[in-house]
Amino acid sequence: MGELVERVDDRDEVLAVVGRSEAIRQRWLHRIATIVCRDARGRTLVHRRPAxxxxxxxxxxxxxxxxxxxxxxxxxxxxxxxxxxxxxxxxxxxxxxxxxxxxxxxxxxxxxxxxxxxxxxxx
Structure with a gap:
């Protein structure tokens, strides 16, 4: 099934746990997360993982x-x-x-x- 995500309704209530690829294919509303790192001057950290x-x-x-x-x-x-x-x-x-x-x-x-x-x- 691959990566699992929480499929949610318009109120962000969990309906089911489904495969991410299925959620995308079916265009189901689901949860994801990301992080933006900024410094005190407001600059955004952009990186590539070389190590x-x-x-x-x-x-x-x-x-x-x-x-x-x-x-x-x-x-x-x-x-x-x-x-x-x-x-x-x-x-x-x-x-x-x-x-x-x-x-x-x-x-x-x-x-x-x-x-x-x-x-x-x-x-």
């Missing part, structure tokens, strides 16, 4: 899919919008490994993290 690390077939919480993991190095001060980001922190390897085991992490993210760590050189 491809690996991909794997993920079972997925709602359907199987191929997940591509990319990596970026951030050198600079982060100032997330508190209306959008409830919490953030830089975590060391052991702290992150412990946090990823928490039930709040979706299995897909946990699997991606474990595969990423397995590729890292051992000290």
């Amino acid at each position: 491809f690390v690996f991909k794997f077939r993920c079972t997925g919480a709602i359907s199987p899919y191929w997940l591509g993991l990319h990596e970026a190095v951030v050198d600079g001060l982060l100032t997330p919008d508190p209306a959008e980001i409830a919490w953030y922190d830089w975590l060391a390897g052991d702290e992150l490994a412990a946090l990823v085991k928490h039930e709040a992490f979706v299995p897909d993210a946990r699997e991606a993290f474990e595969r990423y760590v397995a590729l890292q050189p051992r000290p």
Whole structure:
């Protein structure tokens, strides 16, 4: 069935979970999401993902899919919008490994993290 989306009515009430390609083909109203990143000067972040690390077939919480993991190095001060980001922190390897085991992490993210760590050189 591919990627699943929520088919909704004109009041944004969920009618069913359907395949994205079917929702498009049938022209059904459905939900999608996107993010626009801006800086304090109002500029919009536009990017291309050059730092491809690996991909794997993920079972997925709602359907199987191929997940591509990319990596970026951030050198600079982060100032997330508190209306959008409830919490953030830089975590060391052991702290992150412990946090990823928490039930709040979706299995897909946990699997991606474990595969990423397995590729890292051992000290």
